[in-house]
Amino acid sequence: MTADPDVPQASEALLRPVRPPNAFEDTVGRLLQTIRLGMLAPGESLPPERELATKLGVSRDTVREAIKSLADAGYLVSRRGRYGGTFLADELPSHTGDSDDVTRAEIDDALRLREILEVGAARMAANRTLTAAEREVLWTRLTDVRGAEPEDYRRLDSRLHLAIAEAAGSPSLVPLLAENRMRLNALLDQIPLLPRNIAHSDEQHEAIVIAILAGDGEGAAAAMRAHVEGSATLLHGFLD
Template sequence: MTSPPDPQTTSESLLRPVRLGNAFEDTVARLLQTIRLGVLAPGESLPPERELAARLGVSRDTVREAIKSLAEAGYLVSRRGRYGGTFLAEQIPRLAPDTADLTRADLDDALLLREILEVGAARAAAGRALSEAERAHLRARLADVRGAAPQDYRRLDSRLHLAIAEAAGSVSLVPLVAENRMRVNALLDQIPLLPRNIAHSDEQHEAIVAAILAGDACAAADAMCAHLAGSAALLHGFLD
């Protein structure tokens, strides 16, 4: 009979170095993996911040932000004092009913289609000679999402991504992006809005739009790909 895996070995395997382009999002996803797969028992402590930072290859500030975000979402509890530290909550949040029957294949399909459509849209938009009206429209949608209140963020984020699809110049592309965006938003609505992720997304949005306006198709595609990877990491972390 095969013996169960050593929890320490499993933990070390999951808490491996992350991609630095989305360090915060990947750190959250790695921590969620250890929680949702049962590597940590309720009430058990996480390794110290210094150790987590070394294992994940990120700064202690990134680890601290990830822990703070997961504490606010109800997954972790931080305690001070002699026996302080960060502990797994006794009861972690349950998945919303809409995601109870969600499969990994469903999630992968929505995210793969998003990558195909939206990376291509950014590349195509950067390859076009945009009119002043189109350029102004992109800038306006970018400004809207940067100043969005939390309750408006998903809607204004969607408007920016649809504006990029419109700038690609294919009338057939926009409804495809819109339909897939509805699928992705239904998934995003099941996970918490993390302020650090929103700030990072704003930076990535600016890089995408700047590359499109500069006519740099490769940079626009790369920036969009990195942006989508961050969202994908959080979705897999919370919903897998």
Template sequence: MSADPEIISAALLRPVRPGNAFEETVWRLLQTIRLGVLQPGEALPPERELATRLGVSRDTVREAIKSLADAGYLVSRRGRYGGTFLAEELPRQPAGADRVSPAELDDTLRLREILEVGAARMAAGRALTAAERETLWNRLGDVRAASEQDYRRLDSRLHLAIAEAAGSPSLVPLVAENRMRLNTMLDRIPLLSRNIAHSNDQHEAIVLAILAGDADAAEAAMRAHVEGSAALLHGFLD
């Protein structure tokens, strides 16, 4: 006997964790799509119902739906029989791209959390030089002003600058190697404008905490940041 789709849907569309509401909402919607809870052409529950189930605002649901529609997963229709529907044909991985295994994805994301959360905390605990402080501030400005084409490159430069500010030369190549693996995976998923805006706010919180010497805040802000990226990667690649 097959499982009841309503039971599965209720299990997946449960309240998201605070801190990354948009990314978690995208992840939950993608789970229902990729696990086959929704069939091609089938309608999603109304925005109001999704917002209630997920414990987020209707604006967050609307932005998540728009992002997935732009990425080709959903189709919005107006009129008496309108609503949001699963696309008849879902986007595929780039031609020639090998599928990322769950083990590889988990390993990359766990290592990133270990390295980068620790780096943010260590950087905040140091007496940074004027040059180090200026570099962090400049890298933050660069990524905030980045075009979509340059965003991931300048995002990587900011994260490497944070690793450098931690004061351990051995840490930087480890973060760089992990970042290369991470970027290979990020290149397989859409660049979502709402996620970029949220990430930039998180970047600012991380850098400001480091510059203020607040290790707890720097650690918490970086942890929330990497968890948001992890939610999107799991959503699109699992």
């Protein structure tokens, strides 16, 4: 296949080093940009894993997990043999929901409000002296979401984030965060659940809760910020 002379330059711009806190999510996002912006034609192969890992500044394991996730979601096809490799699917999947009416501005608005509300909530919760009951609720909600089945994940994830808002000690915050979670969940329901992202989210959830229980306000805020940035990367990757 003859490549468009403009494509390599554009691909180089897209396949640039990712941010360490969300290496998997950013790798998925970079590959989705390459796919959805037409840098690859249907049936065309991705660069080798080693080359992608070098360009993105991540391990080959991270690249392999990202490719597997996108293959499971129907975007890529892996083939074995002499002419094997990873190829763009001949027909890309449609989203699980109707995103035609969702604009980038609406996605950005929900994500920015989430960062304002949830990063602040984590910091405030950590800076408070929590009761034994409040501490128990946080740990229970964390345990629940870590063991969630896929069909229950969004609900239990939301319960954990609402528990963090409650622990911040501002009753007015909870309904604001709940309303925005409804918007976010409607968006998240339109993209596939990626097992590696769920595992990473579980790790981030634990870091957030441990920082809150340790009274580390800045640590809790930083962990929450990294967490929401990972979700933002996937939402833009799949829905933009």
